[in-house]
Amino acid sequence: MAEEEHLNPPGGGRRSKELYDRARQLMPGGVNSPVRAFRSVGGTPVFIERGQGAHLWDADGNRYIDYLCSWGALILGHAHPEVVKAATEAVRKGSTFGAPTELEVTLAGMIVEALPSVEMARLVTSGTEAVMSAIRLARAATKRRKIVKFEGGYHGHSDSLLVRAGSGAAALGVPDSPGVTAGTASDTIVASYNDIESVEEAFAKHGEDIACLIVEPVAGNMGVVPPIRPDTVGAQGGPEGPREPGFLEELRRLTLENGSLLIFDEVITGFRVAYGGAQTLWGVTPDLTCLGKVIGGGFPLAAYGGRKELMELVAPSGPVYQAGTLAGAPPSVAAGIATLKLLQEPGLYDGLEQTSARLCEGLRQAAEKAGCPVCINRVGSMFTVFFTSEKVTDFATACASHAERYSAFFHGMLRRGVYFPPSRLESAFASSAHSEEDTERTLEAAEAAFSESAGWRTAGGLGAAPPTLP
Numbered sequence: 001m002a003e004e005e006h007l008n009p010p011g012g013g014r015r016s017k018e019l020y021d022r023a024r025q026l027m028p029g030g031v032n033s034p035v036r037a038f039r040s041v042g043g044t045p046v047f048i049e050r051g052q053g054a055h056l057w058d059a060d061g062n063r064y065i066d067y068l069c070s071w072g073a074l075i076l077g078h079a080h081p082e083v084v085k086a087a088t089e090a091v092r093k094g095s096t097f098g099a100p101t102e103l104e105v106t107l108a109g110m111i112v113e114a115l116p117s118v119e120m121a122r123l124v125t126s127g128t129e130a131v132m133s134a135i136r137l138a139r140a141a142t143k144r145r146k147i148v149k150f151e152g153g154y155h156g157h158s159d160s161l162l163v164r165a166g167s168g169a170a171a172l173g174v175p176d177s178p179g180v181t182a183g184t185a186s187d188t189i190v191a192s193y194n195d196i197e198s199v200e201e202a203f204a205k206h207g208e209d210i211a212c213l214i215v216e217p218v219a220g221n222m223g224v225v226p227p228i229r230p231d232t233v234g235a236q237g238g239p240e241g242p243r244e245p246g247f248l249e250e251l252r253r254l255t256l257e258n259g260s261l262l263i264f265d266e267v268i269t270g271f272r273v274a275y276g277g278a279q280t281l282w283g284v285t286p287d288l289t290c291l292g293k294v295i296g297g298g299f300p301l302a303a304y305g306g307r308k309e310l311m312e313l314v315a316p317s318g319p320v321y322q323a324g325t326l327a328g329a330p331p332s333v334a335a336g337i338a339t340l341k342l343l344q345e346p347g348l349y350d351g352l353e354q355t356s357a358r359l360c361e362g363l364r365q366a367a368e369k370a371g372c373p374v375c376i377n378r379v380g381s382m383f384t385v386f387f388t389s390e391k392v393t394d395f396a397t398a399c400a401s402h403a404e405r406y407s408a409f410f411h412g413m414l415r416r417g418v419y420f421p422p423s424r425l426e427s428a429f430a431s432s433a434h435s436e437e438d439t440e441r442t443l444e445a446a447e448a449a450f451s452e453s454a455g456w457r458t459a460g461g462l463g464a465a466p467p468t469l470p
Contacts, residue, residue: 013060016047040423041407046414051078053433056419064419065438069429071421072220072268072382073293075352076342077433083297083338090334096326103337104328110340111295111303114276117264117285121305122314123328127267127292128156130302131214133314133322134288135160138212138261140320141310148202148213148260150193152222152395152425155214155265155290160188193219193394194228196250203258212261212288217248217278220268220427222398223384224377227282248284255287261310267292267302268427273380275343281379294343297335300326348432352381355439356430359383362443370450372405381430385409385420387453398425405453412449418442 023030031037031045038045047059054077056064069075076083090103108121124130135147135158147160155161189206191198193215203210219225227247245253255262264286269278271294279285287310292302305311315321342348360378363385367374373389386392386401387409406424413420418441421428 015059019047053077067428077431086334086338087331090330103333118305119308120311130290130304131155132158134304142211144211154221207258214263261287263288297339299332301332356381366446372450372454408453416445
């Protein structure tokens with residue numbers, strides 16, 4: 001790949017900078033979601049004009065191979081013809097009715113058929129809304145008030161979930177954002193992901209008052225961190241011997257023993273790591289599941305669901321109130337149906353696995369060649385490149401990865417036409433639209449970007465500005 005052909009201006013060009021200057025006068029931080037502002041990596045955010053397949057074009061005409069995929073929603077890539085056709089046909093008939101449609105029934109049926117935990121589902125408009133509603137339902141069903149979450153686990157921006165761990169492994173939460181009251185935060189207990197002892201401690205102290213435990217079965221908001229399996233920690237039995245339960249199995253055991261509900265936040269992993277989500281890969285069935293991203297095919301759509309006796313507590317069947325004007329909007333639902341139908345095509349997930357495995361192995365080799373220590377975690381088509389020589393198994397080890405080196409890498413890739421997440425603690429994603437040529441171009445860019453990052457490490461040292469930042 002010729003440097004001069006793909007070396008884009010860092011952080012976009014003149015038009016992106018002009019738009020960002022204007023946006024900052026009109027919107028907080030110039031964006032409508034914080035991570036888009038590039039605060040974690042520095043520089044000016046790229047303003048996107050269009051997307052097609054695996055590629056993005058910014059307002060200055062620069063093209064990028066996209067591994068953001070709208071934070072995982074676009075498993076089929078941008079503007080897939082079948083998805084666009086379905087949404088277009090739906091909107092021609094009317095964008096929203098505030099009344100039930102057959103499309104809603106069809107999509108709910110597909111979700112119920114795909115996920116072992118879901119007997120009934122309710123469509124909503126965002127992952128935050130799905131999680132907030134599931135937790136309200138859990139509190140109503142158990143008549144308890146406390147919840148358990150994990151440090152580094154992001155489940156949307158509802159008040160009770162904007163908390164993080166205190167000094168103890170299972171300390172009561174403290175507000176992580178102004179506007180969240182201490183009283184609200186005190187109902188949230190924060191444990192350590194992949195540390196079952198911290199969860200046991202939480203239940204030992206508060207078990208009789210814990211309504212639910214919510215977890216990303218594969219963490220995707222501290223970077224990709226999979227749950228520890230017994231065979232990764234030396235607990236696998238012999239060929240005929242028993243297998244020790246893993247992290248998710250232990251969470252299921254503890255919640256059952258204490259009469260609490262287990263909620264899987266599969267907003268990222270649902271239909272991404274497998275058609276039936278992470279729960280089918282790990283064989284653990286939660287009480288409630290939250291979905292988003294992929295099920296909308298790139299449109300605003302999410303859902304929560306679970307056992308029938310739980311879901312029938314939701315209004316109008318039961319007393320737990322939840323409603324939404326645009327819930328089940330026909331264009332979003334039609335796009336979701338088209339997406340799930342395409343995901344059922346034979347070989348699609350196998351292709352995603354092959355593309356992702358080849359990409360991540362190539363990234364590992366490129367980093368090794370550049371003398372740049374990395375840990376690459378991957379589950380299916382979601383992955384993260386952590387700049388650390390240690391294994392990343394929880395929020396603490398994720399945070400120990402080198403922020404400045406990632407920034408140098410990010411901008412080195414961006415300048416060469418490859419768009420990675422603008423934060424070291426986020427997941428990158430491959431799509432079915434990524435081709436072998438995209439992979440090759442990405443790895444060629446990565447060789448140079450890793451070398452720049454390694455050069456910054458040795459020449460600049462900690463605290464020095466990465467040379468690729470504007």
